[in-house]
Amino acid sequence: MIASLQSAAAQVRSAVRVATEGLVGREQLAELIVLAAVAQEHLLVIGPPGTAKSAVVRRVAQSMGGRYFEYLLGRFTEPSELFGAVDLKKLREGTVETDVSGMLPEADIVFLDEVFLGSTAILNTLLGVLNERRFRRGHTQIQCPLRVCVGAANGLPDDEALAAFGDRFLLHLFVESVPDNQLEAMLSGGWQSEQRPVQQLLGLSQLDTLSQALKSVDLDQARPLLATAIRRLREAGIALSDRRIVKSQRLIAAAALLSRRTQATDADLWPLLYVLPTQETQQRGREVLRELFAASSNSHLFSAVEEATLQPLSRVNRLQETALELLQRPLADHAAVESLLREIDANFDSATLPEPLQGLRGQLASQLSGGA
Template sequence: MDNDPLTARPLEQTLYEVKKTIVGQDELLQKMIIALLARGHLLVEGVPGLAKTLAIKALAETIGGAFQRIQFTPDLVPADVVGTRIYNQQSGEFQVNLGPVFANLVLADEINRAPAKVQSALLEVMQERQVTIGRETFASPKPFLVMATQNPIESEGTYPLPEAQVDRFMMKVKVGYPSAAEEFVVVERMLGLGEKPQRVMDPEQLASLQQAADAVYVDPGIIQYAVRLATATRNPALAGLPDLGRFVTFGASPRASINMVLAARALAFLRGRGYALPEDCRDLALDVLRHRLVLSYEALADNVDPDDIVRAIINAVPLPDISPQVPEREQVQWHPSTT
């Protein structure tokens, strides 16, 4: 099959290079690609030792551009992230020293180890793609993406992310343990030298792919479906689940509906279509919604997880019956497990 070079080759080659380092984690890798195409930020949660940081670093090496890793610690201050003004005695003027956040791909490693004051320093740049230092405003590079990791099992020395900060992330992906066969390959690779991922893309190519993903057609029915899912998290009774209302204090914001549609459009692009389907939106709804729910004390007492509530809502809200209204593009198959 003669694949479209704009869609298939750079993405397939990127995935191939990342898989030289990462074994398994197909779902994480797919969500990382979606975040790149949709210009969204990604929060990755998992216990230590599951190659979260390594996966993000490997992806950064394949797409080129400027990459910065910020190790979040309790003694970090906002100036360490965004930059600060420094007085130059020779010139008698203040000079701006830009921080590591001015990169194409920023890895915020263990983001929940820094206090809220530092985490909030990322709010402006993640939403508005700019940073204000003193009286000056500096635009972030293009493309600009933040991928953050956090450890869910260790509470000492960690700080819960503010709701405003969490809402800036397009998706939250939970990383699980590998299978026995995958873990065998991991150990086997660690015994050898291993291959280093090669650069297969540059920021200009990534920008072209993002523009191509932007051209994917989204039916208004899909937008309505995303809005129904987000609305049901605020009032589960709208989805016929009144019993879940006591577990939810605050539901997802309208930003969830926006990100659900943007991510679904990128997923449709990966699946080789020029139009999105309701299934694209449904397949990403859990990752888009799970971190936006604020549960009640009753939910915490009953060990109710946000995933349980979101899954119930997804199952309760029916898919809209939509027929494609634009010609289907040449099919470009994307198989992460066989690449």
């Protein structure tokens, strides 16, 4: 069992890299989609139009395989556009059944853009699909194969009913446009990504292997830390519902599995940041939980960890991956090597530098001096 879990977890990083190739600054979103899928929870992405939200979800879905359903909701979207039309032949016979062929109830991965524009009828039906993985309409009752639903919107709603619906998405991610210093990389990467098909590297069976192991994760070590984190958030005036607190354990367990462990530790507490529902509470929560997040790391989801905690240890895996890439190049990129060495030295001194990264730093320094 352990071998199959480790094998499944090992596929994640490759899948994320392929899915986000050329999409600058969107690794965090791709990693959170995978985390949500393993935890069997859902992700709400808030950000301005044109920030590659749909592109990332679509490419992650392609890397996973399975059936994918995507829809842009509007004020006049009919339930049949998402869930399928009523079967007229059976209706004439007095039975109200829905033909769901190729529609949302049959999908493994779902992306709903402008999700808060859905009508009451749509959102009520969605609640059953999201919460219970069950579609009910008339005489039709179907168990849905849904692994993860990603909803997107330009902002959080003020309407209380819509806010309650948004709360059903356990993970909340706030994205911004690519900053000025990354524009050249975005232009180059975006041009290439449009012309490169996405290879399927992470199958649904591997996701299911990880999801099914969720309940076997030992949370005894992490649970007291989670309770301490909740108390500190409450002391700072940041409240979470009991439901969100309890469900956050699924994310912590998923984070442990994706680090190829069946025991959650202080390194896996970081998903709690994304459970905080607003951008303001996430910014404040990052400071409140700074001490508890100090040990946060994940060898496969390191962009999500780094953005959540902004701690030196959260950067180790990214620095190691970048170092290995530079060392494998036939010709040394002196500017990139110098930049990476500066970042390593800015985050660690000789006493705190982790041993694997210490060895890579030495190789980079030798490469730089040898090519000088």
